Amino acid sequence: MAVLEKDKMIGLAENAVKTALTIGAAEAEAYVYEGQATNIGIELGQISKTNRIIDRGLGIRITVNKAVGFAYTNIIDDAAAVESVVAKALSAAKASKSDPDWKGLPQKKPYASLEKTFDDKIIEVSSEELVNVAATMLDAAGHVDKRVFPIEGGIGNAYISNAIANSNGISGFDKGTIIECSLATLAKEGGEVTPVCFEFDASRNYKIDPVWVGKEAARLAVSALKTKPAETKSSTIIFTQFALQDLFGYTLINAVKADNVQRNQSPFKDKVGQTVASEKLTIYDDGLFPGGLRTWSFDGEGVPHQKTSIIEEGVLSNFLYDNYSARKEAKESTGNAGRAGYLSTPSIDTTNFHIMPGNKNSDEMLSEVDEGLLVYYLQGAHSSNPVSGEFSVVATPAWKIKKGKIVHCSRGVMLAGNVFELLKNVSVVGSNERQMGQLISPWLQVENVRVIGK
Amino acid sequence: MKDLLAKINNTAVQKFGAQYAEARAQKLFRTMLTLKEMRVEAAKQGIENGVALRVLVNGAWGFASVGSFDNEILEAAVSDACRMAKMASSRLKTPIKLAEAKVVDDRVELKPRKNPVDIQMEEKIKTALTVNQTGLGFDKRIKSCTTDYMDLTGTSLFANSEGTNIEQDKLYVWGRITASAIDEGVFTFSREEIGSTAGYELFDEQAPEVLGEKVAKLAIEQLSAKSPKGGAFPVVLGPNVVGVFVHEAFGHLAEADLALSGGILASNMGKKIGSDLVTFYDDGTIEGSFGTFKYDDEGIETQKTLLIKDGVVSGLMHNRETAQKFRASPTGNARAEDFRVEPIIRMRCTYMAPRDQTFEELVENVKKGYYFKSFRGGQANLDGTFQVGIQEGYEINNGEIGDPVRNASISGNTLETLHKVDAVGKDFLLDPGRCGKGQTAFVSDGGPHIRIKEVVVGGSA
Numbered sequence: 001m002a003v004l005e006k007d008k009m010i011g012l013a014e015n016a017v018k019t020a021l022t023i024g025a026a027e028a029e030a031y032v033y034e035g036q037a038t039n040i041g042i043e044l045g046q047i048s049k050t051n052r053i054i055d056r057g058l059g060i061r062i063t064v065n066k067a068v069g070f071a072y073t074n075i076i077d078d079a080a081a082v083e084s085v086v087a088k089a090l091s092a093a094k095a096s097k098s099d100p101d102w103k104g105l106p107q108k109k110p111y112a113s114l115e116k117t118f119d120d121k122i123i124e125v126s127s128e129e130l131v132n133v134a135a136t137m138l139d140a141a142g143h144v145d146k147r148v149f150p151i152e153g154g155i156g157n158a159y160i161s162n163a164i165a166n167s168n169g170i171s172g173f174d175k176g177t178i179i180e181c182s183l184a185t186l187a188k189e190g191g192e193v194t195p196v197c198f199e200f201d202a203s204r205n206y207k208i209d210p211v212w213v214g215k216e217a218a219r220l221a222v223s224a225l226k227t228k229p230a231e232t233k234s235s236t237i238i239f240t241q242f243a244l245q246d247l248f249g250y251t252l253i254n255a256v257k258a259d260n261v262q263r264n265q266s267p268f269k270d271k272v273g274q275t276v277a278s279e280k281l282t283i284y285d286d287g288l289f290p291g292g293l294r295t296w297s298f299d300g301e302g303v304p305h306q307k308t309s310i311i312e313e314g315v316l317s318n319f320l321y322d323n324y325s326a327r328k329e330a331k332e333s334t335g336n337a338g339r340a341g342y343l344s345t346p347s348i349d350t351t352n353f354h355i356m357p358g359n360k361n362s363d364e365m366l367s368e369v370d371e372g373l374l375v376y377y378l379q380g381a382h383s384s385n386p387v388s389g390e391f392s393v394v395a396t397p398a399w400k401i402k403k404g405k406i407v408h409c410s411r412g413v414m415l416a417g418n419v420f421e422l423l424k425n426v427s428v429v430g431s432n433e434r435q436m437g438q439l440i441s442p443w444l445q446v447e448n449v450r451v452i453g454k
Numbered sequence: 455m456k457d458l459l460a461k462i463n464n465t466a467v468q469k470f471g472a473q474y475a476e477a478r479a480q481k482l483f484r485t486m487l488t489l490k491e492m493r494v495e496a497a498k499q500g501i502e503n504g505v506a507l508r509v510l511v512n513g514a515w516g517f518a519s520v521g522s523f524d525n526e527i528l529e530a531a532v533s534d535a536c537r538m539a540k541m542a543s544s545r546l547k548t549p550i551k552l553a554e555a556k557v558v559d560d561r562v563e564l565k566p567r568k569n570p571v572d573i574q575m576e577e578k579i580k581t582a583l584t585v586n587q588t589g590l591g592f593d594k595r596i597k598s599c600t601t602d603y604m605d606l607t608g609t610s611l612f613a614n615s616e617g618t619n620i621e622q623d624k625l626y627v628w629g630r631i632t633a634s635a636i637d638e639g640v641f642t643f644s645r646e647e648i649g650s651t652a653g654y655e656l657f658d659e660q661a662p663e664v665l666g667e668k669v670a671k672l673a674i675e676q677l678s679a680k681s682p683k684g685g686a687f688p689v690v691l692g693p694n695v696v697g698v699f700v701h702e703a704f705g706h707l708a709e710a711d712l713a714l715s716g717g718i719l720a721s722n723m724g725k726k727i728g729s730d731l732v733t734f735y736d737d738g739t740i741e742g743s744f745g746t747f748k749y750d751d752e753g754i755e756t757q758k759t760l761l762i763k764d765g766v767v768s769g770l771m772h773n774r775e776t777a778q779k780f781r782a783s784p785t786g787n788a789r790a791e792d793f794r795v796e797p798i799i800r801m802r803c804t805y806m807a808p809r810d811q812t813f814e815e816l817v818e819n820v821k822k823g824y825y826f827k828s829f830r831g832g833q834a835n836l837d838g839t840f841q842v843g844i845q846e847g848y849e850i851n852n853g854e855i856g857d858p859v860r861n862a863s864i865s866g867n868t869l870e871t872l873h874k875v876d877a878v879g880k881d882f883l884l885d886p887g888r889c890g891k892g893q894t895a896f897v898s899d900g901g902p903h904i905r906i907k908e909v910v911v912g913g914s915a
Contacts, residue, residue: 040542041515044714047545049515050538052531053794056521057502072500074521085501092497095575097583099493127538135545151715151836186716186836193716195835232684263490264597265634267641345488345496383831383843385861387634388641390681392863392912394841412839414865414912416684450914452684 001123001159004034004056006173009163012076016060017165019086025062025093027105028086029166031300032058032076033342039156040130042183045149047134050127051156057342058082062089066102069093070345103327106303108169116291121206122157122177130155133210137181140214145187147225148218151196153183155210162296162339170302178293179203181210187221194224195396195411198242198377202435204291220376223409224397230410230453236372236427237415237449238365238401245439246381248353251389251419253438256285256310257336257348258325265387267420271316277423279314280358286440287335287351293435300339300346308334310353322348355441358429365430365443367404373413373451374399374406389419414452422446455479455523456621459505459613462528466509467615470536474510474552476614478751479503479523480793482624485570487603489582491590497575504793507532511539513549517796553777553784555754557617562748564623566653570605573654578603581662585631588666593674595635599666602630605654610751618753626744626896627656628886631665635673642679642860644672644845645830649886649896652742672828672846679858682847682913688823689864690816690850690905693883695829695842697899700734701804701889702832703840703868705899708736708761708769709787709799710776717836718869719767728765728872731809731904736761736771738786738802744886745802745897749786752797756786761804765872773799791893801889806901809878816877816905818853824911825850826864838868841912863912871909879903 013030020028034056041049057074069092075081134155141150161175182200186193197220201208239247255266268276287305289295298304301323309317321329322337325348338349366374375395384391398413399406430442459477466475486498504521505528516539518531543549570578582601589599606626613619628649635642646669650656691699706712713720738756740746749755752774760768770780773788776799788797817825825848832842843863849856884900 038538040538043711044548046547047514047542048550049517049796050535050542051517051796052534052538053519054521054531055519055794059500061496067494068496070496070498072498074502074504077522081501088499088501092499092575095579096497097492097494097579101493127541131541131545149716188716191721193718193837195837195839259490263634264636265641265643343484343500343502345498379833379835379839380831380841380843380863380865382833383829383841383863385641385643385830387643388861390861390914392843392861392914394839394863394865394912396835396837396839411837412865412867412910414684414841414863414910416681416861416863416912416914418914450684452910452912454686454910 001036003036003159003161009161010165010171010173012058013163013165014171016058016082016086017167019083020060020062021167023087023090025064025090027063027167029061029105030058031339031342032163034161035158037156037158038127038130039154040134041154042134042138042150043152047131059342060086060089061345062093063102064093066098067093067096069096072342101328105166105168106170106301106323106333109304111172111297111304112288114295114297117176117204117295119177119205122179123159125157125206133181137183137210137214140211141183141185141218144215144218145222147187147189148185148221149188151184151186155181164298164302166302172298172302174297176296177204179206179208181208181213183213183217185217185221187225189225192225194221197221197224202293227409227411230398230413230451232453233451234448235451236369236445236447238372238374238443238445240376240443241434241436241439241441243375243378244441244444245436246378247391247419248439250381250384250386251391253350253353254386256319258319258321259348261319262325262328267389268316274316275314276316277311277314278426280429281311281314281423281426282356283311284309284354285320285336285350286354289352289354289440292352294351294438299335300337303333303335303337305335305351320348320350322346350438352440353438357431357433357442359431360428362430362432362443365428365445366401369401370403372401374401391419392416412454416450416452455611456613456619458525459611462507462532463613463615465529466532466536470511470533472509472511472536474615476508478506478793479611480608482606482608482792485578485605487578487582489586489601491586491599492583494579497579506790506793507535508796509535509539510550511536512543513546514539514543515550519794550775551778552774555774555784558753559619562622564625566625568654570627570654571607581657584662585666588663589633589670592667592670595637595674595677596670597634597636599633604628612753614753620749620753622749625651625653627654631669633669633673635677637677640677642673642676644669647886649744650742651744651746675858676860679860682824682859682862682911684911684913686908687911688820688905688907689909690820690825690903692827692903693900694885695826696806696901696904697885698829698832698842700806700901701801701899702834702842703871704734705736705801705804706834707838707868708771710770710772710780711799712836713770714776714779715836718838722767725767726765727767727869728762729875730764731875731878732765732872733763733807734761735759735807736801736804740803743803743884743898750788751790752788754784754786754788756802759785771799771801773797789895791895795893798891800891800895801897803884803898805884805899808880808882808902810880811877813879813903816879816903817850817855820850821852823850824859825855840868841865864909865912866909871906874907875904876907877905
């Protein structure tokens with residue numbers, strides 16, 4: 001894998017900043033991205049496709065009279081193209097409107113050194129080996145039960161690097177690796193089809209367990225075959241990480257972003273220091289979490305990543321800031337400016353949103369529930385009200401727990417309520433934490449959730 | 455460029471023994487704006503060049519994407535794709551084959567009345583500011599208003615090893631407006647999307663002042679709305695909700711790749727799965743509609759595809775691979791978001807055909823139920839479970855539209871629910887949308903007002 005070296009990446013960024021200042025920018029910031037990914041894909045139960053993507057580009061943000069302009073290009077090996085994109089950012093800034101709250105780009109700060117975010121082995125793994133790993137995962141699923149049908153999945157490795165430079169002297173480079181295997185399955189028996197069940201394993205180091213993924217994806221699908229209807233009532237629910245990632249991603253996480261707070265779009269406004277959740281809940285945003293899927297040394301504006309306390313034993317302690325929203329309150333950025341590659345301007349995002357684990361493992365949690373539901377996956381979480389936190393979703397599926405045991409599966413069970421009420425009703429926090437996208441969390445048990453059966 | 459792509463396809467076939475090769479070279483230009491209240495958060499413009507290469511070797515696919523038109527880089531990418539496909543093919547049980555396709559040589563030029571490229575950035579910012587200003591000025595309880603704007607233009611040059619050569623212009627204009635309101639501790643949120651493949655004249659049809667007011671009004675109305683009661687009820691759905699229902703509850707299941715994946719439609723071809731009133735189409739030919747184009751990303755001409763007629767499953771949406779498996783013809787549904795990704799089966803403009811009833815007739819027989827007018831999100835599962843979140847809804851009491859309700863959703867099983875459609879209106883409306891299936895596709899959907907005898911409403915009261 002031929003990748004752009006550190007000096008080349010930083011050089012591109014610094015050069016773009018220099019060009020911008022020469023042609024009349026008051027401030028400039030350049031972000032250079034490289035991503036190289038290989039994927040071996042499973043479709044309809046067999047390995048049948050491969051995929052290799054090389055994506056590089058540069059995004060440049062410029063201000064003139066406190067008006068912000070941005071331009072991007074993926075033609076970075078051509079000096080004229082880079083000059084033209086810088087000119088485009090300048091023209092965008094000139095067309096834009098002056099913002100009195102603009103207090104400048106961030107200042108330079110030292111970066112921490114990271115652990116477990118880069119592994120040569122992920123880059124060096126051969127395509128043959130990736131095909132073998134995918135086959136191992138498929139075989140593991142097939143051995144569980146004949147009724148299981150693997151629909152799609154695969155294994156992929158990726159190398160990502162980014163460089164940033166701005167006119168305040170920020171200059172940084174970081175690189176990382178990730179490997180992930182996943183399998184989606186369903187089970188069929190007679191005319192019955194289960195909802196799609198899914199498992200995955202992702203890591204920044206070459207350490208994944210394809211056999212576990214295959215077995216688990218198959219086990220879940222089989223256990224969803226025999227169903228009974230659920231009753232309409234208020235119930236105890238254990239949410240797994242899949243459900244929490246979906247539900248919190250569209251509600252709670254919006255509420256802790258400082259721009260939403262400043263714009264009156266968060267029920268957490270004016271609530272710092274107040275109890276907003278069960279005292280069992282402690283949440284950090286930890287951009288330096290060792291081996292975290294979103295662990296990098298700096299954010300999309302070149303501000304160092306950090307660990308920020310969000311909720312401490314139920315008490316709201318802090319919001320997530322980028323440089324703009326922080327300066328608006330005369331605060332420092334928390335290093336939460338996210339970027340979706342070179343095509344996007346920075347905007348506030350979580351890094352690793354870490355719900356701290358408790359001390360009960362999954363078996364202990366299940367065994368102590370007299371009557372309730374175990375909810376793995378949700379359907380429709382993105383239709384939640386992103387401001388008020390009200391949700392009305394379907395569990396696809398839910399497993400009924402009775403006297404400490406899973407007794408059967410139910411389909412089409414709806415759950416309705418408000419996330420901010422739900423936070424207060426968390427009664428047990430598991431010890432079984434794992435990472436899923438931005439969320440690192442154990443299972444959470446919540447009391448009194450409205451369940452609508454059939 | 456045409457010669458370069460032919461040469462690369464030739465390398466795949468001659469040197470690496472590919473059965474099929476295609477190359478898609480794209481130049482894309484984008485303008486994007488985000489305005490929060492009266493602040494221009496970012497005014498953005500960008501250029502992307504890239505090529506997507508796809509090869510079929512020994513029955514397995516190889517795909518490569520590079521952000522370059524350089525001959526050497528493309529040669530290296532195609533050799534990579536062929537080598538990897540060959541490796542993956544070692545485990546194949548069922549080699550992939552493609553349905554026959556007509557060889558096409560065509561140039562599709564778009565002639566918009568108002569090309570977004572010719573509209574100054576200042577003008578676009580002014581339009582978005584007007585939307586936000588009207589929204590914020592509508593009522594003092596409106597606390598925030600965000601407008602996102604995007605236009606995408608460019609060309610896509612498609613060539614395959616069978617001799618097809620298509621150069622096609624791309625043009626999309628899109629906007630999303632959201633507003634939030636607060637009153638006495640109640641938070642509400644509303645959203646509206648617009649989109650067109652015609653041109654910037656979209657804003658002549660949808661005046662910015664009207665858009666701003668429409669979104670603000672939705673947020674304000676929800677302030678006094680109550681939570682609906684959960685349970686099974688009769689519902690009347692507006693065209694905006696019908697569209698997302700058709701798209702989510704049925705459309706995804708009629709995508710042939712998902713049907714093959716175990717979805718419930720594969721075993722129901724030619725069978726009656728809905729009431730006589732249910733007729734659905736997926737149509738890529740509606741002029742100016744957000745899901746419209748001439749050729750898909752496998753070089754197949756788009757068409758109007760009948761999916762279900764009078765309750766009977768009549769067809770699926772195909773690419774060349776699934777068409778071969780079903781012994782059907784490709785329907786022109788293979789779409790790729792850009793050169794970074796491979797074409798997959800996507801919807802275009804999916805809708806329900808109207809019948810003959812008035813809105814009053816739909817509502818008058820409902821004793822206790824709901825009228826759901828616009829949606830917020832929806833999702834489907836292969837077992838036929840669908841969910842559609844509701845943004846704007848009202849109670850129906852004894853045949854009359856009553857108080858507003860907020861944060862409702864409907865859910866059910868597609869096959870059960872289509873049988874319960876018991877009245878279909880004579881009106882018709884389409885709305886633009888964006889659909890996520892690993893990649894984003896610009897689509898539209900819609901239909902008339904309809905009534906469903908019984909569906910589960912998720913409410914917290």
